[in-house]
Amino acid sequence: MSESEAVELLLVEDNPADLELALRALRQAKISNRIYIARDGVEALEFLFCEGPHASRRIWDGPKLVLLDLKLPRVDGLTVLQRMKEDPRTKTIPVVVMTSSQEQSDLIQSYALGVNSYIVKPVNFERFAEAVRQLGFYWLLLNQPPVRS
């Protein structure tokens, strides 16, 4: 995938198996093929704020949706979420937390930071695929984002 094509979806996931399954589910749902993958919180922030290897990217070019795991190496998902929602340039990007955690504290903090959806990844792949299909359909196709200037 090249950066000349605007990235529609940022997938932040460190677990390779989960990553592969998520991509499989997205592919099956025919959501998007313009996906950028970040393997930890630092990569995600560099991509979002056009830093380091992404210095040439324009911050206005998306993504349209972030799928964010919470437990990540280096910088964790809640910090990524906080940085995005603090910055006027990124705070309107919908963020869906996709995590294994059913802990109340994660849920409460995520919503306090302004998360748009919170999905607990089910063990059952069919249910996982269904969840990915629905949220991709909603946030990428149905949702009407504000025009960013």
Added chain:
Amino acid sequence: MNSAATPATGDHGTAAGERLAAVGTAERLEASLREIRDLKAALDQHAIVAITDPQGRITAVNDRFCAISQYAREELIGQDHRIINSGHHPKAFIRDLWTTIGRGQVWRGEIKNRAKDGSFYWVDTTIVPFLGENGKPRQYIAIRADITERKRAEAAAAHLAAIVESSDDAIVGKDLNGIVTSWNQGAEKLFGYPAAEMIGQPVARLIPADRLAEETMILQRIAQGESVRDFETVRVRRDGRLIDVSVTVSAIKDPAGRIIGASKVARSITERKQAEATIQELNAGLERRVAERTAQLEAANRELEAFSYSVSHDLRAPLRAMDGFSQAVLEDFGTQLPDEGRRYLETIRSSAQRMGELIDDLLAFARLSRQDLNRREVDTGLLVRRVLAELGNPWPGRLVQLRLGPLPACVADPALLKQVWVNLLSNALKYTRRREEAEIEIGWARSGGPDVFYVRDNGAGFDPRYAGKLFGVFQRMHRLEDYEGTGVGLAIVQRIVHRHGGRVWAEAQVDRGATFYFTLGPEAVP
């Protein structure tokens, strides 16, 4: 002492003429006799008189003797004094009396006698021996005065003095200038000064320099007729040691009611003060330990949270991979696999999913301990009907007969209580599913203690020998093929009930149904 007999000898020699002398002597004798009779009459009015012969036999008594001894004169004449002996005096005392008067000497003393009715009286006694020509006593005259009242008062005073003396409290008398007038043993013990060193000295010696004003205040209040009660202060002992004392001071009045001094009762409260200090120390120690223990518990709780957090995150990820990639193999290569291979992959998937359920239930169970209880009044009947509606009939086509009467309200955390009913009622539905006609009864009972709620079914029941394992985590009474489940439901019920201070128990027979009972409050203390 036989001079007492002088008037009886009548030796009044004069130098008058014989006749005249005879007339004069007769007149003088007459006058003397009159005088003696008068004296005797006066004496009888005042004193108790008895005359005895040399052997001690009573030869004469006056009316007062009869009155005080309660004996008639006839009962006394001819008897000796043993008739009124009280037994109070030692033998040596009596012997000394007889030796004295036997030698012709006057005896004086106080004697305790016994009257006819057995009561005792005290007499101040003078016994005068009168000697015959042979120089031996010819008779004794005993003159006595009743001193019973005085003796009684003395005994009472001695009793009071003994009480004061034996008291552990310091009891000190002082005059209005603060000079010590009496000092008991308790005072010696408390302040360390013997009485000889304190009587006549200012009581201010006991007062630390910075508290001297207290004594002025106390004396002023006493002079105004007030008293000082349980005044807690500090005094200084002879050895210089300071002691905590509680002091009560009240006025001493003379018979006319004038305040002439004060009595001070002082009690050491050093031990009490030390006990108070010890209690304070113990309390402080206890609070410290509670704080430490609380910190430990909080740390343990944080560790538990961290633990369940990582269980929640990390243990489920590999299960998703097992399930997801098995599914991927089935989807992508299913046609190339024999039936057996596809069945194996399905088994991997269902096992992974079951482990996911086990982890979820275990985490839910662990979360119960950390969750705060939010108690309020709950309409139990409404809650149960709502739970039943949510559960529906998971196995349609069979008949479920529900017996549900009115239920009393209770006080509980509504969300947790709902979980209890969900688990018990879904169990009842699950374990009756092989019955053509399932019967489920929901009821309650009241018996002195907290209300007992129960759910009774006619389902599979269980062997009561294993009832002890019923509420353990992952404990199951039935094979998974027969009844699905993780074995956490009843453990959750028990945890919730216990957090409410209640009790849960069950009765059952294999294949004859089960009844689960629970309460939501502590048992009444009998």
